[in-house]
Amino acid sequence: MNVLEKLKNLDRRIIYLLVFLSIIIPLIPGFDFLKFPVSASKETKAIFDIIEGLDEGDAVHIDFAFTPTQKAELLPFFEAFYKHCMLKKVKVFIYYGASVNGMPLGKETVKRIMQRPEFSHMEEGVDYLNMEYIPIQPDIQIFGMVSDYKGTFKKQGKIFDGVETLDDIDLILGISGSKWHQPLIDMQIRFHYKFAMAVTAVTGPDYIPYFQTGQLCGLSNGLRGAAEYEMLVSKKYDVDYYGTATKGLSSLTFSHLMIFGLIFLGNIIYFYERKKGGK
Amino acid sequence: MKKEIPILFGLIAAILWYSEFFFAGMFFDNLKVFFASGLKIAGVVGIMIGVYSVARQNYFKIKYNNERYYAILRVSMIFLMIFLGSQRGMASGTPFSSMFFNVYIPFQATTFALLAFYIASAAYRSFKAKSLESAVLLTASILVMMGKIPLGEAMWDKIPVIGEWIMDAPSSAGRRAIIFGGYLGMITMMIRIFFGLERSHLSD
Numbered sequence: 312m313n314v315l316e317k318l319k320n321l322d323r324r325i326i327y328l329l330v331f332l333s334i335i336i337p338l339i340p341g342f343d344f345l346k347f348p349v350s351a352s353k354e355t356k357a358i359f360d361i362i363e364g365l366d367e368g369d370a371v372h373i374d375f376a377f378t379p380t381q382k383a384e385l386l387p388f389f390e391a392f393y394k395h396c397m398l399k400k401v402k403v404f405i406y407y408g409a410s411v412n413g414m415p416l417g418k419e420t421v422k423r424i425m426q427r428p429e430f431s432h433m434e435e436g437v438d439y440l441n442m443e444y445i446p447i448q449p450d451i452q453i454f455g456m457v458s459d460y461k462g463t464f465k466k467q468g469k470i471f472d473g474v475e476t477l478d479d480i481d482l483i484l485g486i487s488g489s490k491w492h493q494p495l496i497d498m499q500i501r502f503h504y505k506f507a508m509a510v511t512a513v514t515g516p517d518y519i520p521y522f523q524t525g526q527l528c529g530l531s532n533g534l535r536g537a538a539e540y541e542m543l544v545s546k547k548y549d550v551d552y553y554g555t556a557t558k559g560l561s562s563l564t565f566s567h568l569m570i571f572g573l574i575f576l577g578n579i580i581y582f583y584e585r586k587k588g589g590k
Numbered sequence: 591m592k593k594e595i596p597i598l599f600g601l602i603a604a605i606l607w608y609s610e611f612f613f614a615g616m617f618f619d620n621l622k623v624f625f626a627s628g629l630k631i632a633g634v635v636g637i638m639i640g641v642y643s644v645a646r647q648n649y650f651k652i653k654y655n656n657e658r659y660y661a662i663l664r665v666s667m668i669f670l671m672i673f674l675g676s677q678r679g680m681a682s683g684t685p686f687s688s689m690f691f692n693v694y695i696p697f698q699a700t701t702f703a704l705l706a707f708y709i710a711s712a713a714y715r716s717f718k719a720k721s722l723e724s725a726v727l728l729t730a731s732i733l734v735m736m737g738k739i740p741l742g743e744a745m746w747d748k749i750p751v752i753g754e755w756i757m758d759a760p761s762s763a764g765r766r767a768i769i770f771g772g773y774l775g776m777i778t779m780m781i782r783i784f785f786g787l788e789r790s791h792l793s794d
Binding site: 321323326327329330331334346347348349350352378379380381382383412415416419422445446447448451452454455457458459462463512513516517519520523533535560563564566567568569570571573574576577578581 | 710732754
């Protein structure tokens with residue numbers, strides 16, 4: 312059996328090991344040699360620009376609709392976006408829409424961010440609010456928010472001063488790795504709210520048409536989108552908010568190169584066999 | 591009557607719901623709140639049904655020895671989390687929180703991460719330029735992937751531009767066609783349900 316024959320029948324466990332190493336090695340300190348600067352895409356920059364355009368006291372509603380499954384890709388974006396809102400002194404309402412499982416993760420993350428010295432003076436109920444979970448579909452949620460924002464979530468606090476209905480919300484950000492936010496995209500045409508999304512890389516292409524039509528005013532795509540946002544906030548405010556997304560890019564690059572290598576090898580074997588007259 | 595009453599309810603709800611799109615006024619504003627509150631209650635009842643269903647499924651698995659030990663483990667873990675959450679709360683530092691962050695989150699993240707390994711193995715075995723169409727697909731996918739990683743941009747600054755064009759033009763056009771098809775199907779189904787022609791949702 313020649314080398315190509317052996318490679319053709321390569322044990323899948325060897326492929327798994329190669330992928331594993333390509334992901335793990337760049338995460339080891341000192342081995343992140345495939346580190347390159349990222350530039351912001353227009354979709355991610357659009358979200359950043361909207362927050363930059365807000366004034367102190369304006370309101371942002373975050374629909375945190377992902378489970379810990381998608382933590383690696385989506386939590387870094389949430390962290391960077393939330394820090395950006397806090398720096399701008401924008402009121403943030405965090406609702407755990409699709410995900411009762413994601414609620415502890417979100418609340419813990421918010422708590423950790425608020426312990427940073429620059430945000431330690433901010434208070435829950437005044438500057439930000441965790442709005443827990445209500446078993447309610449996004450379209451019904453929007454209908455409720457149009458009539459009575461506070462009443463929809465049955466919450467109280469000083470943060471609601473000046474926030475009566477959906478018209479008082481300057482941006483809704485949906486973070487999810489599923490189709491949960493599709494009704495919010497559909498209903499944007501009727502109620503004309505600003506709606507942006509942060510999604511996993513695998514679902515990202517589904518939402519590009521909506522960004523083109525303006526139903527989405529911004530779109531962060533996977534780990535790369537989160538790294539772009541970390542970079543935008545860090546550069547603008549001269550702070551070190553580079554987090555796990557930026558660290559993960561080296562791993563992302565190396566694992567992509569590994570997949571290119573595997574595809575290339577698979578094709579060499581295929582063409583060699585075809586030349587020989589095999590299948 | 592088992593079928594007719596739900597169909598009648600559906601018809602009345604649909605007429606009221608659609609009227610709200612065309613008319614304004616206090617009645618229709620209240621109607622929105624009525625539906626929103628009603629569906630919240632329905633959601634709570636749905637959770638109760640879910641809990642009952644999980645308990646019932648696992649009871650029968652244990653009773654008839656259908657993967658009994660997995661079912662016992664599953665039910666034990668559910669009750670352990672309920673017990674820990676109800677006794678000591680769910681704030682950080684509690685046993686519930688510790689279990690959630692140190693057991694549940696790594697399990698879920700691992701399940702999703704497995705996707706990368708399957709994709710790599712499948713790409714190696716199947717992603718081959720067997721025809722002109724598959725060669726175009728292969729080239730496009732490599733350009734898009736190169737555009738998404740910082741290395742692509744470092745190699746040649748036009749790679750992300752090409753990748754973005756592929757996503758914004760041909761890929762987006764195809765996706766729009768799928769979206770249109772899907773929504774036309776949904777409208778057809780909606781009209782069929784509205785007139786009582788479609789009864790599969792009533793187990794007919």
